[in-house]
Amino acid sequence: MEGAESFNFKLFRDCFASPLIEKSAQQPPGKSKKARGNGKMKSTSTPPTSLPQEPNDAEELAEFIDYITSEFFTSLPASLRTLNYTEWLNDSALQIYTPPLKSQVSSSLLNVLPPSINDSLVSYNFLPPHTTLEEFLTPVLNAYLTTLTTPPPPPSMSRNLATECEICSRSWIPLTYHHLIPKDVHTKAVKRGWHHEDQLQNVAWICRACHSFVHRIASNDELAREWYTIERLLGREDVRAFAVWVGRVRWKAS
Structure with missing residues (x-):
C-alpha cells in the first residue's frame, strides 16, 4: 500500500x-x-x-x-x-x-x-x-x-503550527492569518468554479507587513483566481523581492 x-x-x-x-x-x-x-x-x-x-x-x-x-x-x-x-x-x-x-x-x-x-x-x-x-x-x-468525511479544522486552530511568516520567514513578530481565497469572493469563487467549498477556509500565517503587501498587489478576484497558495505568491518576483527587503527590517525589543 x-x-x-x-x-x-x-x-x-x-x-x-x-x-x-x-x-x-x-x-x-x-x-x-x-x-x-x-x-x-x-x-x-x-x-x-x-x-x-x-x-x-x-x-x-x-x-x-x-x-x-x-x-x-x-x-x-x-x-x-x-x-x-x-x-x-x-x-x-x-x-x-x-x-x-x-x-x-x-x-x-x-x-x-x-x-x-x-x-x-x-x-x-x-x-x-x-x-x-x-x-x-x-x-x-x-x-x-x-x-x-469530517472537514479539516478551522483556520484559528492552525495557528500553533506557524512559527514564522510564510512569506518573509521572520519569526520574531506577530502573525496574522490571510485567507488565501478572500472571504468576500467566496460565493463567486464557488459559483464560477474557481474553487470547491472545502478550499475556502485555506489560510496562510503571515506578518502584517506581508499581509498588507499581498492585498496591494492584487484585487480579491485576482487573489482568488491566481494567487491562492503561498507557493503561487512566492512565484511572483515582486513578492520575493519584498520578502527579501522586509526580512531585513528588525526593530529593537520594547
Missing part, C-alpha cells in the same frame, strides 16, 4: 481495533480457539494461532487485529480505500458513503467479505451472541467514514 491507501489502512485499523480491544478486555481467562479461516492473507501478515484471553496479551491481540483488518480493508472498493474529505465532498457518487451508512450500502460492502472474517470473529469469540456480522462491522465502517 502507498499514499492515501496506506494512511487510510492505519485509520481503518484504529477504528476496527477499538471494539476488539474492548471485547478482549471483557473475555475471561481461558484457552483460546484457533481460527477456522483458510489462513490466506492479502498482506504479509499471517493469522494468529490463538487469541489473547487477557488484556495484557497485547502482542497476540495486535497480531489478530493486523490480520483481520487486512482481510476486511483489502475487500473494500478502491474508492473507499483511498477516500478523502475533498473527494467525498465534491463527488456525488462518493456521497453514498456518508455516515451513518444506509443499510443497503452497508450490506453491499459486507456481503463480499471473505468467509474467513466471520469465521475468525466467531472462533475467537469476538462476535457477540445473536449479533450478525453486519451489525458488528457496520459501526466500524461508520467510524472510519466519520473520520474521513
Whole structure:
C-alpha cells in the first residue's frame, strides 16, 4: 500500500481495533480457539494461532487485529480505500458513503467479505451472541467514514503550527492569518468554479507587513483566481523581492 491507501489502512485499523480491544478486555481467562479461516492473507501478515484471553496479551491481540483488518480493508472498493474529505465532498457518487451508512450500502460492502472474517470473529469469540456480522462491522465502517468525511479544522486552530511568516520567514513578530481565497469572493469563487467549498477556509500565517503587501498587489478576484497558495505568491518576483527587503527590517525589543 502507498499514499492515501496506506494512511487510510492505519485509520481503518484504529477504528476496527477499538471494539476488539474492548471485547478482549471483557473475555475471561481461558484457552483460546484457533481460527477456522483458510489462513490466506492479502498482506504479509499471517493469522494468529490463538487469541489473547487477557488484556495484557497485547502482542497476540495486535497480531489478530493486523490480520483481520487486512482481510476486511483489502475487500473494500478502491474508492473507499483511498477516500478523502475533498473527494467525498465534491463527488456525488462518493456521497453514498456518508455516515451513518444506509443499510443497503452497508450490506453491499459486507456481503463480499471473505468467509474467513466471520469465521475468525466467531472462533475467537469476538462476535457477540445473536449479533450478525453486519451489525458488528457496520459501526466500524461508520467510524472510519466519520473520520474521513469530517472537514479539516478551522483556520484559528492552525495557528500553533506557524512559527514564522510564510512569506518573509521572520519569526520574531506577530502573525496574522490571510485567507488565501478572500472571504468576500467566496460565493463567486464557488459559483464560477474557481474553487470547491472545502478550499475556502485555506489560510496562510503571515506578518502584517506581508499581509498588507499581498492585498496591494492584487484585487480579491485576482487573489482568488491566481494567487491562492503561498507557493503561487512566492512565484511572483515582486513578492520575493519584498520578502527579501522586509526580512531585513528588525526593530529593537520594547
